[in-house]
Amino acid sequence: MAEVAHMIDTEVFLAFSTYAAIVILKMMLMDLFTSYLRLTKKVSYKSRTQQMFYSTHLNQCNVSPKVFANLEDTNLVKTTEDRRKCVRVDPDVERVRRCHQNDLENIIPFVVIGLLYALTGPDLYAALLHFRVFVGSRFIHTVAYLVALPQPSRGLAWIVGLFTTFSMAYRVITTALFL
Numbered sequence: 612m613a614e615v616a617h618m619i620d621t622e623v624f625l626a627f628s629t630y631a632a633i634v635i636l637k638m639m640l641m642d643l644f645t646s647y648l649r650l651t652k653k654v655s656y657k658s659r660t661q662q663m664f665y666s667t668h669l670n671q672c673n674v675s676p677k678v679f680a681n682l683e684d685t686n687l688v689k690t691t692e693d694r695r696k697c698v699r700v701d702p703d704v705e706r707v708r709r710c711h712q713n714d715l716e717n718i719i720p721f722v723v724i725g726l727l728y729a730l731t732g733p734d735l736y737a738a739l740l741h742f743r744v745f746v747g748s749r750f751i752h753t754v755a756y757l758v759a760l761p762q763p764s765r766g767l768a769w770i771v772g773l774f775t776t777f778s779m780a781y782r783v784i785t786t787a788l789f790l
Contacts, residue, residue, distance in 0.1 A: 623738040627729040630742035634718045634749055641711035641753070648704045710756040713769070714749065721745055721776050728779035731786040741779050748772035 725745075729738065752768035754760070 621729075621732070622735050623733060624729045626735070626739055626742055627725050630746050631722050631725060634714075634721065634746055637749065637753070638711065638714040638718050641707065641714055645704065645707045645711055648701075648707055706759070707757065710753055713752070713756070717769070717772055717776070718749065721772070721779075724776055724780045724783060727783045731783055733782060741775055745772050745775040748775065 725742065728741070733741075748768045748771040752765055752772065755765035755768055
């Protein structure tokens with residue numbers, strides 16, 4: 612038990628804690644940004660017909676035009692039929708939501724594998740390189756997703772983060788190979 616306490620007190624573990632906290636906070640901010648867009652996003656119309664259709668339904672909703680994702684989010688609307696008309700999808704909100712989903716799919720494995728990696732006692736330089744490359748790739752991925760930069764920018768950022776996590780997993784497996 613004293614060995615684990617010593618590993619947690621190392622510079623590698625402190626570096627991991629710092630970079631893990633950064634990407635977790637970034638992921639949490641994406642959640643807040645999604646909520647912010649849902650509440651502040653005005654309805655955009657592709658055609659005059661669509662505008663007339665939504666204006667009629669929004670008047671029936673008796674609410675300001677917000678982007679409701681679920682039926683239960685429209686509790687202020689009186690009838691179920693009117694509530695259904697208020698639920699819609701916005702492309703900008705969906706873009707941020709998909710970026711947040713991608714964070715969930717990549718940051719959680721990084722945190723779990725990164726913790727195990729930090730406990731294997733890697734060289735500080737190698738650990739910092741792994742942590743910094745992953746964090747940088749996630750920030751580049753987010754910018755590429757939200758600004759809609761052309762591919763392969765987002766794909767390259769994603770693959771760099773993925774390979775970084777695989778590299779740490781390889782170290783964990785080869786260090787503690789008890790198969």
